[in-house]
Amino acid sequence: MGRWEPNARERLAQAALELYGERGYEQTTVAEIARRAGLTERTYFRHYADKREVLFGGSEALRELLVNAVAEAPEPAAPMDLVVAGLDAVCAVFTDREWCRRRQAVVMANAELRERELIKLASLAATLAEALRGRGVPEPAASLASEAGIAVFKVGFERWVAPAEERTLAQLVRESLEELRAVTAGGD
Amino acid sequence: MGRWEPNARERLAQAALELYGERGYEQTTVAEIARRAGLTERTYFRHYADKREVLFGGSEALRELLVNAVAEAPEPAAPMDLVVAGLDAVCAVFTDREWCRRRQAVVMANAELRERELIKLASLAATLAEALRGRGVPEPAASLASEAGIAVFKVGFERWVAPAEERTLAQLVRESLEELRAVTAGGD
Numbered sequence: 001m002g003r004w005e006p007n008a009r010e011r012l013a014q015a016a017l018e019l020y021g022e023r024g025y026e027q028t029t030v031a032e033i034a035r036r037a038g039l040t041e042r043t044y045f046r047h048y049a050d051k052r053e054v055l056f057g058g059s060e061a062l063r064e065l066l067v068n069a070v071a072e073a074p075e076p077a078a079p080m081d082l083v084v085a086g087l088d089a090v091c092a093v094f095t096d097r098e099w100c101r102r103r104q105a106v107v108m109a110n111a112e113l114r115e116r117e118l119i120k121l122a123s124l125a126a127t128l129a130e131a132l133r134g135r136g137v138p139e140p141a142a143s144l145a146s147e148a149g150i151a152v153f154k155v156g157f158e159r160w161v162a163p164a165e166e167r168t169l170a171q172l173v174r175e176s177l178e179e180l181r182a183v184t185a186g187g188d
Numbered sequence: 189m190g191r192w193e194p195n196a197r198e199r200l201a202q203a204a205l206e207l208y209g210e211r212g213y214e215q216t217t218v219a220e221i222a223r224r225a226g227l228t229e230r231t232y233f234r235h236y237a238d239k240r241e242v243l244f245g246g247s248e249a250l251r252e253l254l255v256n257a258v259a260e261a262p263e264p265a266a267p268m269d270l271v272v273a274g275l276d277a278v279c280a281v282f283t284d285r286e287w288c289r290r291r292q293a294v295v296m297a298n299a300e301l302r303e304r305e306l307i308k309l310a311s312l313a314a315t316l317a318e319a320l321r322g323r324g325v326p327e328p329a330a331s332l333a334s335e336a337g338i339a340v341f342k343v344g345f346e347r348w349v350a351p352a353e354e355r356t357l358a359q360l361v362r363e364s365l366e367e368l369r370a371v372t373a374g375g376d
Binding site: 185 | 267307329335347364367
């Protein structure tokens with residue numbers, strides 16, 4: 001965090017992802033990650049609580065972005081307008097598709113990491129529902145719109161990191177929302 | 189499992205829920221659950237892998253019901269018709285609302301159990317998506333319809349176990365689906 005460790009956080013995340021990709025998540029130690037980044041274990045633990053958190057470092061920032069975007073979306077706003085405003089803000093953060101592709105491969109290969117990812121997404125849905133209630137959206141509309149929004153984000157994200165996909169994350173999330181609308185409107 | 193232990197599985201689940209409600213989940217041991225049920229620890233472990241699983245005992249049966257209902261739904265069926273057929277079959281299993289209310293209170297009071305519940309629901313969504321693909325629904329419609337279906341089930345279930353609620357689970361899930369349709373159709 002001092003000036004003698006420029007970008008320590010990013011360097012550690014980069015080193016971790018490299019090692020997880022090369023050797024597997026289970027086979028990699030924090031000591032090895034720190035060494036690859038040219039830093040100490042002590043520095044690692046100043047930035048990340050454990051071996052897993054290096055892959056989920058942006059969760060708190062995402063949550064804040066989501067909450068602020070929903071709070072600041074212009075009136076009048078239907079519940080899904082608020083959700084879209086929140087998701088657009090979140091999508092704007094994901095600029096490094098190649099990093100996300102490699103991270104996705106590591107997460108999907110490990111049951112514990114897949115579970116952690118699901119829990120982070122569910123927590124994001126709960127945060128979004130709370131933000132919607134803060135904008136006057138009643139229940140159960142707030143919960144349903146949030147769950148739908150996070151489902152759309154999840155599917156859009158999976159498409160974004162697929163090989164050869166070139167559309168932006170924001171585009172794919174919007175398209176997934178349109179497809180959700182089409183699929184829920186049909187049948188029954 | 190022998191005839192000298194009639195309904196051992198149900199008695200253990202009942203005893204566990206009583207003790208979790210009285211003393212808290214963390215403070216209860218498997219030995220205490222077995223004793224309350226008038227059974228041995230050894231019998232407990234024949235039925236449940238650990239202290240947690242007694243609350244999630246029906247997951248595998250739910251999964252089978254869901255898969256079979258989707259596979260057997262009559263043609264022609266839109267993706268959401270298949271989802272509704274699956275959810276109707278799942279809803280029919282939940283007959284003891286009082287037990288579910290008490291279980292919900294225990295699960296919601298403990299972070300580990302809440303996480304387990306989310307993971308079971310996510311796994312159910314993945315199973316549902318696979319069943320939809322088996323009926324010829326393409327991606328991303330299969331994933332989106334499944335995520336929407338499980339979101340609707342989750343919200344419907346939470347309403348069903350709320351105090352004084354008298355509508356059936358199937359009704360509340362259907363109503364939640366209608367509300368999801370309304371909320372996703374609006375805005376943007």
